[in-house]
Amino acid sequence: MRGLPTDLPDNASFSHKMSREDTMSVILRRERGDLLHRQLFLALREQIRRGAYREGDPIPTEDQLCQSFGVSRITVRRAVADLVEEGWLEKRLGRGTFVKQTVAKPQNRTGSTFTESLAKRSKQTKVTVLEVSKCSPPPSVAAAMGLADDAQVMYASRLRSISGVPLLFIDSWVMPEYAGTIKNDTLEKRSITEMLLSQGVRFRYVTEEISAVAAEPHVAASLHVEVGSPLLCVARLVSKDVGKTVMYLMAYMTSERSRVVFSHEEQDLDRMYEAKLIHDIDAYDADQ
Numbered sequence: 001m002r003g004l005p006t007d008l009p010d011n012a013s014f015s016h017k018m019s020r021e022d023t024m025s026v027i028l029r030r031e032r033g034d035l036l037h038r039q040l041f042l043a044l045r046e047q048i049r050r051g052a053y054r055e056g057d058p059i060p061t062e063d064q065l066c067q068s069f070g071v072s073r074i075t076v077r078r079a080v081a082d083l084v085e086e087g088w089l090e091k092r093l094g095r096g097t098f099v100k101q102t103v104a105k106p107q108n109r110t111g112s113t114f115t116e117s118l119a120k121r122s123k124q125t126k127v128t129v130l131e132v133s134k135c136s137p138p139p140s141v142a143a144a145m146g147l148a149d150d151a152q153v154m155y156a157s158r159l160r161s162i163s164g165v166p167l168l169f170i171d172s173w174v175m176p177e178y179a180g181t182i183k184n185d186t187l188e189k190r191s192i193t194e195m196l197l198s199q200g201v202r203f204r205y206v207t208e209e210i211s212a213v214a215a216e217p218h219v220a221a222s223l224h225v226e227v228g229s230p231l232l233c234v235a236r237l238v239s240k241d242v243g244k245t246v247m248y249l250m251a252y253m254t255s256e257r258s259r260v261v262f263s264h265e266e267q268d269l270d271r272m273y274e275a276k277l278i279h280d281i282d283a284y285d286a287d288q
Contacts, residue, residue, distance in 0.1 A: 035226065036071050040079035043069070048088055048099055058096045059089065125160040125167060129184045130222070132156050137173045137248070144237055145173065145245045154179030156187060159222045169222045169252040178246055192247065201246060205239040219252050232258065 047053055060068065065076045080097055083089040090100045135155045136142070142149050153173045160168040172192055174182060181195050196203075215229045223231070231252045238247040 037075045037078035037082070038226065038229070040065070040069055040071060040075060041082050044079060044083060045088055053099045055099050055101045057099050059099065061096070125162050127188050128159040128161070129187045130157040130159060132182065132184050132187065134176070141173055141248050141250075144235075145175070145248050146243060147245075152176060154182050156182060156192065158187060165257065166223045167253060167257055169219050171250045173248045175246055192249075196246065202240065203238050203246065204241050205237075207237045207239075209235045211235070213252070215252070223252065223254055225254055230255065 044053075044059070053059055059065075059080075062073055062076050065071070066073060069076075080089060084091060084097070087100055089097050091097050133155050134152050136150055137145065137147065137153055137155070139149055142151060145153070147153070154176060156170075156172045156174070158170045158172075159166055160170065174192060174196075178196055178199065178201055181199065182192060186195060190198075211233050213231050213233045215223065215225055215227055215231050217227050219231070220227045220229060225231070231254055234249075234251045234253075236247075236249045236251070237245065238249070239245050
């Protein structure tokens with residue numbers, strides 16, 4: 001095993017490996033935002049994804065993980081239990097904990113741009129309409145839409161899921177002149193984009209911004225994550241023409257289940273111009 005004595009137990013290889021790779025050891029701290037067991041879960045999962053631990057490999061012992069990450073046994077056990085529950089690890093009686101043989105691998109996928117793929121998701125996900133109402137948008141949204149703070153728009157809040165797994169929490173604000181058909185029953189069957197296109201509205205400009213945000217309580221509850229958990233947020237401003245806003249949308253997703261993937265042409269590697277939305281859950285294939 002990489003030059004180690006053959007009479008050492010399997011897990012002994014990791015004290016050697018961890019001493020060689022600084023990335024295998026980091027002290028976790030509560031002030032980073034996530035609970036310690038959650039931080040450890042994410043750290044170990046990332047190491048599995050990168051191939052630091054391959055399929056069938058044993059992971060370090062509880063003592064090794066406690067020492068490497070500066071956490072308690074309870075924290076280690078909770079993180080490992082979560083990894084087992086999500087299919088990344090498996091326990092073998094009397095032998096230890098190992099990377100599961102069937103762990104999902106990143107895939108190279110071809111397909112549509114992010115805007116098109118988000119529209120595609122509307123046909124492949126179940127929609128739960130949480131709220132539809134007229135209201136004044138938050139100041140930041142009003143500014144993005146070019147509206148006064150007291151302007152009234154149509155607001156819709158939805159949750160998209162597949163096989164009971166929540167994927168996207170979506171807030172949308174639509175200018176009132178385009179919001180005539182936006183109702184609870186129609187939103188369960190069609191996306192706002194589809195409804196606007198059916199009205200003859202054409203989108204000339206679409207600006208998208210991707211950022212990392214902390215989950216607010218109402219978003220966290222819908223996505224089944226802890227308050228303050230890191231989320232990806234895609235904000236999209238849709239306009240008919242310069243200064244003629246149609247809609248502003250904010251889609252929240254957890255990096256555990258969704259990714260935004262950018263594609264590049266060889267001659268233009270400095271510019272990210274195409275993105276795809278991919279969901280990583282066993283019950284769903286984003287290319288179907």
